[in-house]
Amino acid sequence: MAGSIRRHWKRWLIAGVATVAVLCTAGPYIYINYVQDKPPAALSLDDPPGSNSSGSSSGSGEQAGEDVEGAWRVGSGSQAGYRVDEVLFGQNVTAVGRTEKVTGELEIEGNRAVNGSFTVDLASVKSDSDQRDGQFRGRVMNTERYPEATFELTEPVDFGSAPAVGEQVSAKASGELTVHGETNSVSFELDAQRTADGFRVNGSILVTFADYGVDAPNFGGITVEDEGNIEFLLAFDRA
Structure with a gap:
């Protein structure tokens, strides 16, 4: 028995x-x-423009395209955030966090952006997971101590020509990226699109976490790659 x-x-x-x-x-x-839900697609100029980047032009496309010199500032409709690959309990996933709390400015002379910077409020970045957001704001990025990420141009960006409304141009940007209190030189490709009353700029910056004193965030059955991307889609208004 x-x-x-x-x-x-x-x-x-x-x-x-x-x-x-x-x-x-x-x-x-x-x-x-x-x-x-599937992660959102990468930010791109195909995304619908914000309220400051829509409407019809009061002049010809050529005239609007030429009128780009001067001071500009980041306006409504702008977004920035991160995109990083994770392994969640053996399954490959893509984590995406974003915020609309982005500020910045740009100075254009001729067809070149000669000065510019933008700042992202990291404490407001949100993904589809409260647990991930808590780790991001706390142990990973320590946003209480380092609440912002900034990028500043160190070389002019030459767009070659001023596009007409709706047209896009591409260029290479170089500057200094500051994240988690660490600053590194970065270069990346970006796209710009003229709108009826401003323009939009889109790009992605590859970031290796160790370069910024950030340990790859691994916790609770989640393993994160050693690098990810900072994505941005900036809409500019006249300053």
Whole structure:
């Protein structure tokens, strides 16, 4: 009798362990692939413009395109944030966090942006996970001590020509990126689009976490890659 009970107990134990293993494997897969929303697409000039970047031009496209010299500031409709690849309980996912709390300015002479910078309020960045946001603001980025990320041009950006309304031009930007109290030189490609009453600029900056004194945020079954991207889509108004 005792031997029979022990055999049944072993079978139940093995079955229980197998069930837990299946749930641990299948649970995240089902959640990520069938329940969780897909991450938003990368920011791009294909996104609908904000209120300051829409409407019809009061002049010809050529005239509006030429009238770009002077001082500009980041306006409504701007966004910035991060995009990083994670492994969540063995499943590959992409984490995206964004904020509209972005400020900045730009000075244009001829077809070149000669001075410019923008600042992101990191404490307001949100993703689809409160747990991830808590880790981001606390242990990862320590936004209480380092509440902002900034980028400042160190070389003029030459767009070659002033685009007409709706047209896009591309250029390379170089500057200094400050995150988590550390500053590094960065270069990246960006796209600019003339709108009826301003223009928009879109780009992505590759960031290696260790270069900014940030440990790759690994916690609670989540493993994060050693690098990610800072994405931005900036809408500019006349200053």
